[in-house]
Structures are given as C-alpha cells and as structure tokens.
Amino acid sequence: MDVIFTVKTGQLLGAGLAMGLGAIGAALGEGMTGGYANVSISRRTEMSSPFTRNMLVAQAVAETSAIFALMVAVLLLFSDMSGRGVCAGAAAIGAGIAMGLGAFGSGIGAGYSGGEAILGVSRQPESASQMTTTMLVGQAVCQTPAIFSLVIAFMLMFKDYSGVNAWPYSGCLIGAGIAMGFGAIGSGWGGGQAGGSACRGYARQPKLRGPIVTLMLVGQAVSQTPAIFALLVSIMLMTIGPTEGNLLVTMAFLGAGCSIGLGAVGSGMGNGVTAEAACDALSKESSLSKSIMTFMLVGQAIGQTPVIFAMVVSLLLMFGNYDQAANLPYAMALVSAGLCIGLGAIGSGYGNGITSAEACDALAVRPEKSPAVMTFMLVGQAVGQTPVIFALMVSFMLMLGNYDQAATLPAAMAILAAGIAMGFGAIGPGIGNGITAGGACTAFAMHPEHSSLYMRTMLIAQAVAQSTAIYALVIAFVLMFVV
Amino acid sequence: MEDIGVMPHWVFDCMGVHVVLNKETLIMTWIVMAMWILFALLASRNTRLLPNPFQGTAELLVGTWDQLIEDSLGEREMGRKYFSFICTIFLMFWISNMLGLIPFLSEPTKDINTTLSLGVIGFVVAHYSGIKAKGIGTYLKGYAEPIFFMAPLNIIGEFSKVISISFRLFGNIMGGSIIILVVSYLVYSLVLPPFLYAFFGIFVGTIQAFVFTMLTLVYIVVQIK
Amino acid sequence: MDIGGADLIRAASFIGAGLAMGLGAIGPGIGEGFVGGKACEAIGRNPDEAGLLTRTMLVAQAVSESTGIYALVVALLLIFVV
Numbered sequence: 021m022d023v024i025f026t027v028k029t030g031q032l033l034g035a036g037l038a039m040g041l042g043a044i045g046a047a048l049g050e051g052m053t054g055g056y057a058n059v060s061i062s063r064r065t066e067m068s069s070p071f072t073r074n075m076l077v078a079q080a081v082a083e084t085s086a087i088f089a090l091m092v093a094v095l096l097l098f099s100d101m102s103g104r105g106v107c108a109g110a111a112a113i114g115a116g117i118a119m120g121l122g123a124f125g126s127g128i129g130a131g132y133s134g135g136e137a138i139l140g141v142s143r144q145p146e147s148a149s150q151m152t153t154t155m156l157v158g159q160a161v162c163q164t165p166a167i168f169s170l171v172i173a174f175m176l177m178f179k180d181y182s183g184v185n186a187w188p189y190s191g192c193l194i195g196a197g198i199a200m201g202f203g204a205i206g207s208g209w210g211g212g213q214a215g216g217s218a219c220r221g222y223a224r225q226p227k228l229r230g231p232i233v234t235l236m237l238v239g240q241a242v243s244q245t246p247a248i249f250a251l252l253v254s255i256m257l258m259t260i261g262p263t264e265g266n267l268l269v270t271m272a273f274l275g276a277g278c279s280i281g282l283g284a285v286g287s288g289m290g291n292g293v294t295a296e297a298a299c300d301a302l303s304k305e306s307s308l309s310k311s312i313m314t315f316m317l318v319g320q321a322i323g324q325t326p327v328i329f330a331m332v333v334s335l336l337l338m339f340g341n342y343d344q345a346a347n348l349p350y351a352m353a354l355v356s357a358g359l360c361i362g363l364g365a366i367g368s369g370y371g372n373g374i375t376s377a378e379a380c381d382a383l384a385v386r387p388e389k390s391p392a393v394m395t396f397m398l399v400g401q402a403v404g405q406t407p408v409i410f411a412l413m414v415s416f417m418l419m420l421g422n423y424d425q426a427a428t429l430p431a432a433m434a435i436l437a438a439g440i441a442m443g444f445g446a447i448g449p450g451i452g453n454g455i456t457a458g459g460a461c462t463a464f465a466m467h468p469e470h471s472s473l474y475m476r477t478m479l480i481a482q483a484v485a486q487s488t489a490i491y492a493l494v495i496a497f498v499l500m501f502v503v
Numbered sequence: 504m505e506d507i508g509v510m511p512h513w514v515f516d517c518m519g520v521h522v523v524l525n526k527e528t529l530i531m532t533w534i535v536m537a538m539w540i541l542f543a544l545l546a547s548r549n550t551r552l553l554p555n556p557f558q559g560t561a562e563l564l565v566g567t568w569d570q571l572i573e574d575s576l577g578e579r580e581m582g583r584k585y586f587s588f589i590c591t592i593f594l595m596f597w598i599s600n601m602l603g604l605i606p607f608l609s610e611p612t613k614d615i616n617t618t619l620s621l622g623v624i625g626f627v628v629a630h631y632s633g634i635k636a637k638g639i640g641t642y643l644k645g646y647a648e649p650i651f652f653m654a655p656l657n658i659i660g661e662f663s664k665v666i667s668i669s670f671r672l673f674g675n676i677m678g679g680s681i682i683i684l685v686v687s688y689l690v691y692s693l694v695l696p697p698f699l700y701a702f703f704g705i706f707v708g709t710i711q712a713f714v715f716t717m718l719t720l721v722y723i724v725v726q727i728k
Numbered sequence: 729m730d731i732g733g734a735d736l737i738r739a740a741s742f743i744g745a746g747l748a749m750g751l752g753a754i755g756p757g758i759g760e761g762f763v764g765g766k767a768c769e770a771i772g773r774n775p776d777e778a779g780l781l782t783r784t785m786l787v788a789q790a791v792s793e794s795t796g797i798y799a800l801v802v803a804l805l806l807i808f809v810v
Contacts, residue, residue, distance in 0.1 A: 406671070429736070440750050448757025479713065484764070484790075
C-alpha cells in the first residue's frame, strides 16, 4: 500500500478518535458543574451572578482536557506526517487514542470538583474566594493525567519514523497510545473525586482548609501512581520497542500496552474514592488527621496491588524472548494475557478503593477502634483480590503455555477468548467484593461488639459473589486446555 | 518454568482398569493426615484440667467450630451431628493450604481433584440431609421454584455450586503458587518470596479453608431449612 | 494456514463464549456484592436476626447469580455444542 495513503488514513482515524472520545469527559463534567450551579442558585437566588461566574470558571478549567484533544485532532488533520515513514500512520492512531481516552477522566473529575465547589459556596458564601482557590488547586492536579496524555500524543506525532518497517513497531506505537489513554482515565477521575470532597469538606469546616487541602493533595498524588506507571510503559514502548520481529513481537507489545492501560483504570478510580472518603472523614472528625492519613495511604497502597500485577505482566511481555517462528495461537496468547490482567485488575482495584473508603468513614465514627477497622479493611481487600489473582494466574498460563501444535484459527481465537472471559469476568466480582467489605466496615462502626459475626458474613458473601469469577475461570480453562 | 501445572503421575493397570494417580497430591495428603494424627495423639494423651499446649490448641479449635456450627444450624443437637464432618474439612484444608511453606512439600489443594472431591462430598451430604429433613416431596418441589420449567436451571445452579466451591480454593492456591514461582524467578528468589509465602500460604490459605468450610456448612443449612 | 467456513464458525463461537461469560459475570458480581454489603449493614443494625438475614442474603445472591449461570450455560453450549 502507498505510504502516503496509509499515513493519511491513520491521521484521519486518529483525529476522529481524539476528538470523539476527548469530548465525552469534559461534556459530562461540565454538565455536572452546571447542574450543581443550578442547585445552588435555587438555594440562594440572590447570589445567582457569583454562582454563574464560578460555574463558568470551573467549566473553563474542565474544558482544558477537551481543548487538548481538539488541538491534537486539528494537528492530526492538517499536518503532513507522510514524510515521517510508514509507522507515522500507527503513531497518529496511537496519539488519537492516547489523547481521546486521556481527556475522559480529567474532564469528569474537574467538572465534579467545580460542582462541589459551587455547592460549597452556597453553604458558606463568605468563603467564596478561598473556595475558588481550593477548587482550582484540585482541578489543576486532576488535569495532570490529561497532560501526560498530551505529552505522549505529541511524542507520537512528532517523532521521525523514516526507514522503520511498518511492523512490529506500529504495534508498539498503538500499544503506547492505549497504555496512556486508558491509564489516564482512572487517575483523572479519582483526582476529581478527591478535589470535590475537599471543597465539600472546606464548606463544612472552613477552619480546616489547610489540613483538608494537604490530605487532598497527598491523596491525589497517590492516585496518580497508576497513570505514572502507564506513562512509563508508554514511553518504554516507544523507546525500546523493537523495529525487527514477527507477529509475536507485535502482539506482545500491544498486549503490554493493554495490560497497564486497562489495569490502571480501576486502581486510579479506587484510590480517588478512598481519598474522597478520607477528606470527608477529616471534615467530620478533625482530631483524627493523622490516623485518617494512615488509613488512606494503606488503603490506597493495597488498592494499587492490581495495577502492580498489570505492570509486572506488562514488563514480562515487553522483555520476553520471541525468537521462535510466529504462530497465531501464541501471538493471540500474548495479547490475551495483557487483556486478561488489564481488565481483571479494574474490578479489584475499584473494589478495594470502595472498601478503604468505607473504612475511613467507619474510622471517623469509631476512632477508638481503629485497629479493628484496619483489620476489617485489610481482610476485605485481600479477599477482594481473588478475582485479580485468578486473572493473573490465567495471564501467566497464557504467556507460558506451550503452543507448538494446532496453529488453527479456532485454536487461536479460543486462546484470545480465554483471556477476554477471565478479564471481563473478574470486573464485577472485584467491585462486588469491595462493596461487601465496605458494608462490613459500616456495620462494624454501628455495633463493634459483634465483629466476628460481620467478619463471617462478609467472608461468606464475598465468596458467593466470587462464584461468577470462578465460572469465568472455568470457561477460560476449558478454552485453553480442552478445546 | 515450563512445568507449570504438570503433575507427576503413577500409572498402572489394575484388573484391566487403567489407573492414573497424582503422586504428589497423594503423598502430600498423607503427610497432612499424618500431621493431624500425630497432633491428635499428642493432644489426647493424658488429658488434664491444666492442658498442655497441644491439648489447649485442640480445645480452642474444637470449641470455636462447635460454636460456629451451632450458630449456623441454630441448635446444639443438630450441630453436633455435623460437627466432625465440618471440622475435619477445615483442619484438612487449613494445613493443606499452608504445606507449601515447608521446603520440598507442596499444597495438595493445588490439585483440582482434591478440592473437587471434597466439594462433591459436601454436595452429597447437603442434599442427603435436605431429603432427610424435608422429605423427598418437599425437596423435589424446591426445584420447581418459582415455576416448574425453571427446574433444569435450578439443577444446573446446584451443580455449579460444587464447581464454584472447589475452583475457588483450587484457584486461590494454584494462583498463589504460580505467582510465587514466577515472582521468585523474576527476582532471583531475593527478598519477596517469603512475604508472598506468608500472604498466600498463611493468610489466603487460612481464609480460603474457612470459606470452603463455611460454605459447605451454609449449603447444608440452606438444604435443611 | 487454511481457513474454511467451519473454522470461522468455531472461532466465532469461542470468541462468543468468552464474551458471554466475561460480560455476563459483571452484573451478578456487582449485584451479589451489593447484597452482601447491605446484609452486613443490616446485621450491624440488628445482630439478633443474623441467621435470618444471612439466609435471606444467600437466597438473594442465588437469585442474582442465576444470570451468571445462564452465561455459563450459554458459554458451554457455544464451546461444546455449536
């Protein structure tokens, strides 16, 4: 195929992806801000003009990520990348995915922060200017993932690929886009949750602005770890991605991108929910700032286990040895391994976040029982990681399996389907287990004297909620070994 | 690392039947049994009011499970009937799940046959108790809920309980051992493996043994009530 | 590699099975977890009725699991029958 034609197709596809996906988040976020502004105006009609002004400021910030996406889309549409080699087409698609998906979380997050800030002003009109500052700080931090995406999109667009073969490097470039695009969603969204609750907390306790903002910033910084992992893998895919190799290499690097990108979504969101609950708890119980910070950090660290699993698989896929001849089932197994752990990490990452959020609430109610609350949180989170452990197991089995015989299309698709089944199948049970463990923490806060009863109920309920993940595991095994 | 999931076998023909036995699983199960028999001997030899450590541990285990089973079934008499079965499942799986901590030994629960057979035993016990407690008519009527043509799906639902209970334990232990193997290989067995063994062996192992046992008990309770 | 029509059908049915079980597990997983969480809260409010609440929880979870079992059945049918 003609190089100019290929590259131009890629550019157009990338522009569409960037703007189409990039508009979703900001639009949702701005809608949220507008909705909250209307609620505030209905509460205090006399203040409608400052509310409208605040709303416009907040919406303008929330729009930033969509403006990044527009910029990338326009650059892709009108610049001529055909002189940069055949890989530029894939790079354009990668840039579109990175920026389009990357704008999603930050847009929603910034909009949510803005909405909460306006609601806060309606509660504490005298603190309007301080509230706007708090809001802008929170929004600025939750835009960081979108900025990472912009950086990756630019790196992809402006690099010179002349003299590089189309494959396998194109796979690396698309993988880099997927990694950064998906990787930014969770952290952006989560950062916004933290920012919103900081505004809410400030409205509740104006004296506590300093500690609340500190807690918010720490929480947001930790929530950004998944996006930073994704940024790292994305850059690695671009820099160490091999320019020589067969289908196996292409699929391995594509799988590495899917793994960390999807895997970062759940942990980023979960960490954000945790930080949100921590800020709320602090505004309710100001004397507890130290133990709330500890709870938040421990909860977030455990909530990052799934993304660390995804990172490990990503690295294994990138540094694997692919000297053998290309074989379709093995190639599918590599991408399937990435999809499996990436999707599988979403549920447990988010679920663990919900658990530690409820634990922070419980801590605010029963500060004297903090070790017991911590035990509930840790046990609940550990059991809630069963789905992602299943996904990791399937992922390892897919990578290390033996694919010498039967290179047929059905065999290859069975391998791909195994990863998809286990990956998607782990999402629901992971989230559900988190909700159950959260409920147990809440129950403990009501009547701490029956703790063994709650623990038992929680374990049984979690085990039952895992059964669908187990059916997915069985189907994955059947697809891998029986078919 | 190519030997992941490979089981050493004993293969022989017995009276015209081709028999394949999972060597490692069998030996490890015997080791678990031997450990508990030894423990029981030490605990029950010259029992007295001020117990020795073994007797104390045994009393603690038995007392805890007696209470748990009584709480779930609602009456002491009923609880005593199922006590030995339920408690045995827990003790067996508890030590089985932790066996990987000892060098050269591996968890028998890593083999799906172990967990599946205990799952099937629990299934049979639960349904037998259900038929005995409610009578065969009421028992069969339970499958026609909410409407009669849901019966096939209700039956599949019952069988899928066996699958979920046995694969849960198997998946956790197998997943843990594969993860330990791969991570040990990646970090050249430095620093991380002991913590992973502690997490998967002691923590996950205990919780999953408890969950398996409690679910078997719960399935019995659901059938009886 | 020769790809015939039968191969395509087999391949599509495997992908279908993976998607059916994977996506089908999302809803029941969240739903059952929600039931479990609410049951814990209910027991926290009224610990004396723990037995009743646990039984209700299990029945509710079994019902919400039925869609997961349908997904399992459909996936097995796609793998072995089609």
